[in-house]
Amino acid sequence: MDPASCKKLIVLLESSSSSNSEDDTIIATIQEHRRERPKVDNFVADVVASFDDEEFRRHFRLSRSTCELLTRQFAASPPYPKNHSHGGTPQKSAEEHILAFLWYAGNKATFRSVAQLFGMSEIHEVVDRVADFLEAVAPKYLKMPLREEEKQQTSVCFEAIAGFPNVLGAMDGTHIRTRCPNKKVKASFVDRHDTPTYTLQGICNAARSCL
Numbered sequence: 001m002d003p004a005s006c007k008k009l010i011v012l013l014e015s016s017s018s019s020n021s022e023d024d025t026i027i028a029t030i031q032e033h034r035r036e037r038p039k040v041d042n043f044v045a046d047v048v049a050s051f052d053d054e055e056f057r058r059h060f061r062l063s064r065s066t067c068e069l070l071t072r073q074f075a076a077s078p079p080y081p082k083n084h085s086h087g088g089t090p091q092k093s094a095e096e097h098i099l100a101f102l103w104y105a106g107n108k109a110t111f112r113s114v115a116q117l118f119g120m121s122e123i124h125e126v127v128d129r130v131a132d133f134l135e136a137v138a139p140k141y142l143k144m145p146l147r148e149e150e151k152q153q154t155s156v157c158f159e160a161i162a163g164f165p166n167v168l169g170a171m172d173g174t175h176i177r178t179r180c181p182n183k184k185v186k187a188s189f190v191d192r193h194d195t196p197t198y199t200l201q202g203i204c205n206a207a208r209s210c211l
Helices: 003-013 020-031 043-050 053-060 064-075 094-106 111-118 123-141 148-162
Strands: 170-177 197-204
Touching: 043 094, 043 111, 053 064, 053 094, 064 094, 064 123, 094 111, 094 123, 111 123
Parallel strands: none
Antiparallel strands: 170 197
């Protein structure tokens, strides 16, 4: 894909919308070059590597250093397949796994658009592997303060922000758009806008880190 078309694709994918019409526009941009390349080649090496730190955070919702840490940990984890001699299409690297997952999770992208962008044919397996890895390491990072000094420090920080004492976390929620599961009653999944969603409830500390 030539640089101009690749730039056009990135602009389209910056949008957080998950509408079918915009997905179709993204796929149409890629398919203009289907005769030569059915997928975007070298997106990570040629495009992602050129992002500055601000662009990287905007696209992947994490700093580059945090992403690199996750990549190293994922590469050494059980969910990442270590067998490279199975033949066929070369296995995607740990970095490609992490970046594809972050793009999918942070941009409300479809499996189809992420697979085309990252040149993958098994994006579902990629997402599942990274999700299993994150579930395994989550208790190490996502936890309420346990030691008294941690509780005191967190409480002081919250009081400095809002003037409210004895707070260990701030709770809020959001809706994640989805499709109504097969053979389920739609009314059980819709929000006040009549849109099927999953409800996510979370707690963060004074530094806005999830607990």
